[in-house]
Amino acid sequence: MRRKSMTSVELARLAGVSSATVSRAFAAGSSMKPATRARILALADEHGFRPNAMARVLNNSQSRLVALVVNTVANPAEAEGLDQLIMRLQEQERLPLVLRCADHEDRNRLMRIASTYQVDHVVLYSDAVSIDDAIAIFHSAVPIIASSEPLAGRDVSDVRLDARAATVEVVSHLVAQGRRRFVYLCGRASSHVDKQRRGWFSAALEAHGLAFDIVEHGDYSYDSGYKEAALLLRRTRPDAVICANDLMAIGVKDAAAALGFAVPTDLAIVGHDGVALASWDSHAITTIAPRPGVVSAALADIIDEPNDAPPVRRVIECMVRWGRSTGDLPRS
Incomplete structure (x- = not known):
């Protein structure tokens, strides 16, 4: 009782x-x-x-709940970023409400259920969810976009990455090694982040009179990186594979080893996201990512602003975290 x-x-x-x-x-x-x-x-x-938290909401119109709309927490990149942001939200005495949207049949219904809790802010990580749908459903919450989807004139806060300089640095290093046959392994075709990353590499290659010989399609998983690399390396011999994320890069590295390719002598491999797994000595993947904690800090700072504050736009520079998968470190 x-x-x-x-x-x-x-x-x-x-x-x-x-x-x-x-x-x-x-x-x-x-x-x-x-x-x-x-x-x-x-x-x-x-x-x-x-x-009584609900009574407090009625008294001051703030729940201190923050909806985090993500694709999946199974991907280390999303999980590590969420872990950092959740820690900062808890320091602010806010509570996260995580919505996993990947493979969900009715993402809008999921968001409508969450919106009944009167969340104060909604952070949109998932590029599988429309910005307009999220804003319409969480109509009383402050929206913050972290999915790199084009804003198209929308008056909302936005945190996005810029990897142009880091991409140029990687391509210059690989070209200086004499590498000319580049392959790109995509993740999800609809991903705005993926399109940006491929576009930055294409532009950097074009500056050297080069282009991707082949573009293959994975799904951000280790298995897709391994499978696509195994098929690719049986029919052609690229000397550099650029992957849309680190998990696929690790899969490519393992497939190359199984087929007798020496990394990095025969094949250089580059990933994205800077997950901890990629830096393990058994992998040592060169990867492009923002400095640890910078994105979560930017999001937490925006959330801590008064609700009537004007929208904030933050662009965060990425850096190269060099690993053995691209050979000797470039000279500074």
């Missing part, structure tokens, strides 16, 4: 303070004497008191 909860009025009487002081003790960012807050929280723990 559930025990009857103590009310805030009863806790206030026990602590010898007002009900408003009790509310401030549990409110994020409120100012009060540390000793007073500690005494109230200790009494609350002793008597099992917990504030």
